[in-house]
Structures are given as structure tokens and as C-alpha cells.
Amino acid sequence: MTESPLELTNRLSAAVDKMPPFPKSVQRMLELTRDDDCPLKELVTVIEEDPVMTVKLLRTVNSAFYNFPKQITSINESVTFLGMHAIKNMALAFAAMAALPQQNAAGFDVQRMLLHSLITASVARSLCQQYGQDKTKPADCYVAGLLHDFGKVVFARFLATEFREAISYSRERSVSLHVAEQQIIGVDHSEIGWMLMKKWNFPELITDTVRRHHSEIAPGNMMLSCLFVADQISKQLALEPGGKNTVEALPSALCEIFGGQLHDIIAGLGDIARLETEALVFAHAGEQSMKYKLWGVQG
Numbered sequence: 001m002t003e004s005p006l007e008l009t010n011r012l013s014a015a016v017d018k019m020p021p022f023p024k025s026v027q028r029m030l031e032l033t034r035d036d037d038c039p040l041k042e043l044v045t046v047i048e049e050d051p052v053m054t055v056k057l058l059r060t061v062n063s064a065f066y067n068f069p070k071q072i073t074s075i076n077e078s079v080t081f082l083g084m085h086a087i088k089n090m091a092l093a094f095a096a097m098a099a100l101p102q103q104n105a106a107g108f109d110v111q112r113m114l115l116h117s118l119i120t121a122s123v124a125r126s127l128c129q130q131y132g133q134d135k136t137k138p139a140d141c142y143v144a145g146l147l148h149d150f151g152k153v154v155f156a157r158f159l160a161t162e163f164r165e166a167i168s169y170s171r172e173r174s175v176s177l178h179v180a181e182q183q184i185i186g187v188d189h190s191e192i193g194w195m196l197m198k199k200w201n202f203p204e205l206i207t208d209t210v211r212r213h214h215s216e217i218a219p220g221n222m223m224l225s226c227l228f229v230a231d232q233i234s235k236q237l238a239l240e241p242g243g244k245n246t247v248e249a250l251p252s253a254l255c256e257i258f259g260g261q262l263h264d265i266i267a268g269l270g271d272i273a274r275l276e277t278e279a280l281v282f283a284h285a286g287e288q289s290m291k292y293k294l295w296g297v298q299g
Helices: 005-018 024-033 040-048 051-061 075-082 084-097 110-131 138-147 151-158 160-173 177-184 189-199 204-212 222-236 252-258 262-268 272-285 287-292
Strands: none
Touching: 005 151, 005 189, 024 040, 024 084, 040 051, 040 075, 040 084, 051 075, 051 084, 051 272, 075 084, 084 110, 084 138, 084 272, 110 138, 110 151, 110 222, 110 252, 110 272, 138 204, 138 222, 151 160, 151 189, 160 177, 177 189, 189 204, 204 222, 222 252, 222 262, 252 262
């Protein structure tokens, strides 16, 4: 019997409800950093109250990637050297990693998804820094890029049979995974990702961007535009997990905004290898998130 829209919505809601809440410390960091004039002392205090997060941040800040001339020994120094938004993004990335299951019955490659999400986040931030002309914050574009595919995590954990079928459908018929999800599950990962972002209390602009990143590319929406282009660049770099790795053509309006086709935009970003390295550094520093399971939920 065909599933009704209400039955599907209820099943998706039940799956999202099984996901753990976002860590309170990171939620508080997000709230504080929405104000560029937030008291740095309060931000440092929030981070330091999470010892595991503190260790990860200091490990990353002292990595060869940043190559500071001296050892950074405190969160206060870290914020001074890198800025509050960079530290917030690190913390957010490590917290998000804790949601990733070590294994899943769908056979979905979560580590590859993590790298795809991290590089998409870094590219989206860079695009906003370079081309943004409104009040859209590069740090918010980073958040949207990091979390845009987390609906796949919900599918992999709690709708594993159907998600595995969607992955196979995508590969066998050479269609994008989100198209296969629509066919097999009835919605794609952007819809359930939106539901998850609402559960995690992210700002409406970010949750709306997650929901629309496959369906409504509006040139007047800088965050959505940056995310769409960054997603395609990450796919071009072969970092998209699962299904058919399909790079979508850019609408002409986006080509005008970002100065050309994908290869032109990639060239304009400069040292894109550094963005890839940043993603790898974050992924390596956050490896223990998969082991510690900060939220106490096993995959």
C-alpha cells in the first residue's frame, strides 16, 4: 500500500526525534557569535567548560596547518590568533562529527560525507568573503555548508534499508542521489536535514538554506548561492559520498555573480588545496568524536 504524505511525515519526524540534541556548549557559542561584539571572555568560558572540545581545538590550532611560531596553550590565545568565528567553526565541526555513526546498515560512507561537508563549508565561506555584497556572513555560509547533507545521516541511521536502495538506484541509473531519494523514500535529504536543523535550533536562514539547496537556487540569496556553488565544487573534487557523483551546471545568474563557470570560480579562489587541507586537518583532529560519542549515542 502506498504511504500517505502524513504517514511519511510522521515517519521522518520519528527518525529526526531519535537524533540527539546538539551540545549545549556549541549552541551557546552559536548564540554568542551571532553578535560580532560578543564578550570574548564569555565565549572562552563556554569553550573551556567542555574539556574534550578544548583538547580538540588546541590540537588543531597547534597543527602544522597553522604553523604558529609558538605553542598555543589556551583557548583565549586561540581566539586571539584566529578570531572567534574560526574557533566557533572548529567547535561546530567537531560537535557535528559526534553525530556521525561509526557504521550504518545502509553502507553509507560517513567519512567521505564528512570531508565533502568540510570542503563545501570552507569553499562556501571563501565564496561569501570574495563575492558577498550584502549582510550575509561568511561564518554562516560555513555552517550551512557543514550541515547541508546531514539529512543523509538521519537516513543512514534510521531509514537504512530505503537509503541503501536509493544509493543503488542512483548508481545504477546515473542520477543524483537526491533524485533517487525522492523516488525511493519520497523526500530527499534536504527535507529531513531541514527538520533536523529545526530540532537543533539553528537560525531560520541556515535551516531554510539547507532545505532549498537542491530545489530552489535563488540568485538573490547569497548564502544559498554560495552553498550551491560550493557543493558543485566539492563534487568536482570528487568528495561527494554515495550515489552518482553528478556536478550540476550553474544557472547563468550564478555565473554572473561568481565570475564564470565552475573552472573559472575554482581558479578565482586561489589556493584551493589549502581549503582541502583545512578540511583534512579538521577531520583528523575530530576523529576522536567518533570514538568518544560526546552525545552518548551509538551508531
